[in-house]
Amino acid sequence: MIEFKMPSLGADMEDGTLIEWRKKPGDFVKRGDIIAEIETQKGLIEIEIFEEGKVDQLLLQVGDKVKVGTTIAVINDGAESLPQQKPAIEIPETIKPDETKPMDMESAHESLSHRIKISPLARRMAEDSGIQMGDLTGTGEGGAITREDVELAISAQTSKTEKSKSPVDQSLGIRLAVAAAMSKSNREIPHYYLESRIDMRNALAWLSEMNVKRSPKDRLLPVVLYIKAAALAVKQCPELNAEWKDGLILKKEINIGFVVSLKAGGIIVPAIHNADQKSLDQLMADLNDLIPRARNLKLRSSELSDSTFTLTSIGESGADTLYGIIYPPQTGLIGIGRISEQPWAENGMLDVRSCVSVTLAADHRASDGLSGSRFLSAFNQFLQKPETI
Template sequence: MSDFNMPSLGADMDEGEILAWKVKPGDSVRKGDVLLEVDTSKAAFDVEADHDGVVEEILVEPGHKVPVGTPIARIRQTGEAPAESKPVPAPEKAKAPQAPVKVAAPKSAGQAPHLRITPLARVVAKDLGVDPAKIERGSGIDGAITRADVERAAARHEEPHVVKAPPPPSGADKSKREGLRDAIAAAMSRSKREIPHYYLSQTIDLDPALNWLEKLNAGRPITERILSPVLLLKAVAHAIWEVPELNGYWIDGALNQSESVHLGVAISLHSGVIAPAIHDADDKSLEQLMAALADLVQRARHGTLKPAEMTDSTITVTNLGDRGPEAVYGVIYPPQVALVGFGAIAPRAMVIDGQLVARRSVIATLSADHRASDGHRGGLFLRAIARLLEHPESL
């Protein structure tokens, strides 16, 4: 008789939720048979038997979350005598699985018997505070709940469903901070685990753009002035037209290119970084982009962003500001496929027309998903940004 423990299905997994048992006490199982489905908050996994035997007892019922190493069933090995009625001593301590557990590939369509939901939808549901179990039937394959279903559900129930209700005042900051930290940790770990990043950089001469902008701003009242990051955002949005495969999502093994350009803009809060979207950034004038960015930053600081803004960016831009480091090589926000980074604008030595000159410049970087695009195309994208910024009046 041996305990069957909650297996570790990844280095970052510390607990798992039992979605369903595929066996019941008395069933004979063979090595490799699926015993149960476990949800790790990122995907549902089938867990297989690691040896032949007979299921004696199910110790943890579906719907319960237990730490890795917790005994969840007792399985009598073939040839072993049936368990007697004497109580089995309680396990002293959670321990690692007694044998390597074979795990089937993560099910992209998350085919838990009670809940078919895509991994993206699951993440989005968590972000939006939607209980996917309450969505009757999804619009995806075999009725799987998709991101769109979750977003529709969130929109329908926006009021009652705001699970992110302000926590009680005491310790509120701390829990908010920890919640955001957890979300960042989960997204960034997933990114580095799943996305084969490649990185490119290009130094861009910004003198023409900044000179043009200073002239423009000099004649404007303060509320109509444009900040330099807005020029950079606009250049990114237009460069996407030339290399559209950087704009979209990698879902279920394929690139889903987006027709719209929803620019995620990384905003640093005390509690962590968030990247809400400026919708249809490519169609906006500099003035509209400036207003959108000012509004977004202000609402981000006050915690009044809308759920859609938090989840539907098609590409993200991180600008570490005029006081930031030289360059930033970002981590892609999954399931997006690219992230553009800008370092500090500063005078740098550049060779222009054969002359060594000091020019205000910025180092633009691209982190991109090599499954969705190649370095050659990524290079074209950075060059397009540089070219667009040489002619700011056309932005």
């Protein structure tokens, strides 16, 4: 048996509210399946499962607020069973204010199995909608739960879900999440900054050459070059692809957190998994998928929790230079300003070239200026030879 815990969705998230179970007891699940939808400050997040097995128990009810790290489901992976006489799991530590004491799961299960009167149709409707039988009030003969009772509960659940998606709440929630993460970063991480100006002539010429042959939907944006170059450069400076938690923890995967600005204000940072191994076309496809979902606050749990290094690009009409704040507990962030024409001196000659200012914000506990410089130098080298990445 495996205890599936409420995952952390970033340093700025402490809890969430269950909106819907997407699986029910008895369902088989595999890695990557969505087991639940949880409302958080960062929107409605699809919670992925990372185990394989059969859902044994779901320990939350729709509307329950739960802290990160709390067991929310039990998955039977075929390994040793939990002792029968006592539940091996802790009852979820919910923070619902009116909860008084944990429910006895065994007796609850027994009660549900033997005492609830419910018609087969109503039972199926309740199960399909993720509604717990214990939540239903029966109005049929002898207190039996009828189809109408389940429909009423479904309607109440839907309105609760809609209410929790109010744009004002979401906007405020995002603002608070950003505030929490940035305050923590500023308080705890001793940042140092390095800056380079990069000649974009080769990169832009190469991109134009690629795009001229492509239809609009297949065109690449300069940002995919940045993402790939950053992923390859950080590979050479592993202390920037890491976490600092009472010591340096190097990360094996290179997952670039890509900062997406939200229309209503605030930012959200979904992860582009294994960016170092993806082609530019794959990275562009990832952006086409991620950006609209990020703006609709419809991301998956792994996309919010797996970033190992952050990239933020201000865009074409933004500021020249961007000094970022590291997303804790990561140890580095690259900030890219807008591309603009600038005077460029080389070999004693003056030229006008498209340039971009690139900054590295790094955690001085994890790395020093020398490795930070190495990173910026590698980033530049990759952009000078875009055909090689």
